[in-house]
Amino acid sequence: MTMNTLTVVGARPQFIKAAPVSRALQAAGINEFLVHTGQHYDANMSQIFFDELGIPRPDVNLGVGSGSHGRQTGEMLIRLEEVMMAEKPDMVLVYGDTNSTIAAALAAIKLHIPVTHVEAGLRSFNREMPEEHNRVLTDHCADLLLCPTQTAVDNLRNEGVTRGVHLTGDVMYDAALMFAGRAGQRSDVLARLGLAPKSYLLSTIHRPHNTDFPERLAGILDAFGQLDAPVILPIHPRTRKKIAELGLNMTDLAARGVRIIDPVGYLDMLMLEQNARLILTDSGGIQKEAYFFQVPCITLRNDTEWWETLDAGWNVLVGWDPEKILHHARTLAPSGPQPPLFGDGRAAEKIADILLENGQSA
Numbered sequence: 262m263t264m265n266t267l268t269v270v271g272a273r274p275q276f277i278k279a280a281p282v283s284r285a286l287q288a289a290g291i292n293e294f295l296v297h298t299g300q301h302y303d304a305n306m307s308q309i310f311f312d313e314l315g316i317p318r319p320d321v322n323l324g325v326g327s328g329s330h331g332r333q334t335g336e337m338l339i340r341l342e343e344v345m346m347a348e349k350p351d352m353v354l355v356y357g358d359t360n361s362t363i364a365a366a367l368a369a370i371k372l373h374i375p376v377t378h379v380e381a382g383l384r385s386f387n388r389e390m391p392e393e394h395n396r397v398l399t400d401h402c403a404d405l406l407l408c409p410t411q412t413a414v415d416n417l418r419n420e421g422v423t424r425g426v427h428l429t430g431d432v433m434y435d436a437a438l439m440f441a442g443r444a445g446q447r448s449d450v451l452a453r454l455g456l457a458p459k460s461y462l463l464s465t466i467h468r469p470h471n472t473d474f475p476e477r478l479a480g481i482l483d484a485f486g487q488l489d490a491p492v493i494l495p496i497h498p499r500t501r502k503k504i505a506e507l508g509l510n511m512t513d514l515a516a517r518g519v520r521i522i523d524p525v526g527y528l529d530m531l532m533l534e535q536n537a538r539l540i541l542t543d544s545g546g547i548q549k550e551a552y553f554f555q556v557p558c559i560t561l562r563n564d565t566e567w568w569e570t571l572d573a574g575w576n577v578l579v580g581w582d583p584e585k586i587l588h589h590a591r592t593l594a595p596s597g598p599q600p601p602l603f604g605d606g607r608a609a610e611k612i613a614d615i616l617l618e619n620g621q622s623a
């Protein structure tokens with residue numbers, strides 16, 4: 262009998278995670294009904310990933326858009342329930358830790374549809390992060406918890422969750438391996454921006470703890486302006502708005518070496534990452550991509566979900582303190598070997614196998 266999954270995506274990193282997984286589900290003969298919540302909607306936050314990465318076109322886009330946490334999650338819950346009731350899938354598959362993730366997990370569990378959580382078990386242990394609530398609650402709704410790392414498996418065990426837990430490796434590692442070659446062939450981002458390899462630093466900033474405190478955001482940008490190489494900053498729309506509110510002028514920032522550009526597609530991003538001398542970010546996914554490409558990473562947070570990248574010496578947590586940013590940007594030079602933390606690049610295939618096994622035994 263064919264298995265039918267309803268997969269929910271909504272935010273940029275979820276499109277990237279879905280690329281290898283949708284492909285593996287298709288190869289395994291699992292039917293996938295893809296729902297886009299519409300959490301991200303700008304072309305360069307959404308459509309570009311579908312175009313570049315061969316992700317199936319969503320069967321439905323709920324068009325929920327932006328809003329406060331309660332309103333956004335609530336709208337998604339209402340609309341997802343309607344779709345799930347109409348589609349009657351055998352399972353619902355969710356990724357990561359966004360409001361789209363928790364809304365889908367809640368809608369499914371209330372309808373007694375089994376939930377599969379890809380990227381289960383991650384914890385920053387910071388309950389001020391909206392994502393931390395989403396992770397914990399989604400894991401506690403899930404029937405199948407597919408963990409990218411051993412740390413994630415251990416985190417779940419510490420919360421008493423052991424049933425349905427599998428270590429699969431990280432689907433973002435699969436994606437990076439799958440698309441790095443294509444990025445090299447197709448992306449002209451270095452030429453477009455006039456950048457020589459290893460001559461620049463790359464940054465992204467979008468966490469509320471950095472964007473929503475004007476003095477922190479201004480301090481970070483000021484520190485960037487004091488570094489000895491240009492900082493390329495593909496800007497998340499949330500951060501663009503906050504920089505405008507600060508009254509900072511993009512031309513002045515550019516004159517100080519802080520080059521703000523629109524968000525880029527995944528292929529351009531992979532090229533920018535691989536060729537950066539250093540990455541400074543508050544993103545979850547980009548900390549890992551820095552590790553995959555052996556680029557030192559300064560994390561503009563006081564916590565992470567990817568603790569093992571710190572142990573390996575390739576990532577350091579500096580928060581938003583300008584002095585610390587400057588100190589570590591000038592001194593971080595990891596050289597130690599990198600333990601293989603994120604699997605073997607076949608996490609998506611393992612996920613498809615686990616779904617088939619569990620579907621048969623259900």
Ligand code: UD1
Nearest residue numbers: 272273274300301302303306327328359360391392498499
């Ligand atoms: C969301 C996720 C976060 C993830 C990030 C990936 C939650 C709670 N947060 O954060 O975990 O790391 O996505 O990028 O789910 N906006 C636009 N155009 C868009 C999308 C957003 O202008 O296409 C602006 C809107 O002003 C919006 C703001 O960005 O209010 C924030 O968007 P939202 O999806 O709420 O959160 P992110 O910061 O993107």
Ligand code: UDP
Nearest residue numbers: 273274277495524525526527530544545546
């Ligand atoms: N990314 C991208 N273009 C950009 C910024 C990020 O393709 O301009 C990719 C990045 O390579 C990674 C993912 O988006 O694969 C990370 O998403 P984001 O930082 O928005 O979210 P997080 O991982 O923090 O949840």
